[in-house]
Amino acid sequence: MKATKNKKFVILGTEILPGKSAQLNLDVAKLHTTTPILVPVIVERAKIDGPVVLLMAGLHGDEINGVEIIRRIIRKGFNKPNIGTIICLPVFNIFGFLNLKRELPDGRDLNRSFPGSSSGSLASQFAYHFMKEIAPHVDYIIDFHTGSAQRNNFPQIRCVMKNTQSVDLAKIFNPPFILNSEFIPKTIRESVHKLGKNILLFEGGKTNNIEEKVVEEGINGVKNVLNHLGLRSFKIDISQGREPILLKKSKWLRSPNSGMFQAIVENGAAIKKGEVIAIVTDPFGKMEKKIKAPNDGYIICLNESPVVYKGDALFHIAED
Secondary structure: OOOEOOOOOEEOOEEOOOOOEEEEEEEEEEOOOOOEEEEEEEEEEOOEEEEEEEEEOOOOOOOHHHHHHHHHHHHOOOOOOOEEEEEEEOOOOHHHHHHOOOOOOOOOOHHHOOOOOOOOOHHHHHHHHHHHHOHHHOOEEEEEEOOOOOEEEEEEEEEOOOOHHHHHHHHHHOOOEEEEOOOOOOOHHHHHHHOOOEEEEEEEEOOOOOOHHHHHHHHHHHHHHHHHHOOOOOOOOOOOOOOOEEEOEEEEEEOOOOEEEEEOOOOOOEEOOOOEEEEEEOOOOOOEEEEEOOOOEEEEEEEOOOEEOOOOEEEEEEEO
């Protein structure tokens, strides 16, 4: 992407000069002891201006894979651009991260609290400060997530297929799957889209885990995007020569019974309609229920819990 003439860049009340870096803090709330809880925001600006890219994770405090992806990017210096600016927000929901919980202390889901309010709930205030002090200054956002509970997401990018610009950028990221996912009200993705920003939502792995393959996919996806935007020039280790599979729709396959759950197919696998993909059994040897694929498609999320209740989500199945 063509570099632009240097201009004044001020974020969180601090001017970042060309060629300089800074660790700033988003200060929203304090603990009961009045101890401030600061959200680190790491800014690296090249001497030559260009696109501003935000890498963020930890919107849910127990989703650790994204935190590790950004940690390694910082540790290896991949966030130091030759052109433009890279902002890293490794742990947004710092309260949830401290407790390894999805929500903020007020019990609210931060990703259902956007665009937020300056006088609302704690989650709403977090969202408000992000939308006021960070979002307006960026051009592209990559937001890292994982599956919740014991549901493991196969690495994928979610975007709205009718937004061709997002799809093109998702293809540059080059994940195994690109899933059509409409905007959900009050999410960060919907709110920054309304600001005219480009955002990719990466899903990979499960909560409270660091999974090497997921981390590698995330890091290489970031390298691909930074290469494409001209901020850096990387040699990519994996995923080259692979074309992402575009998935137009998806649905959850739920357990017909309570019992012990055993998946037969692996996460990410292609499946055929009628294929036995799992069994649900009782612990006493009387019942063994086969679970069959309702249609052709791909497993993009797998429940890894050994015990399930009737109606629990077992597989997220998507069609290309």
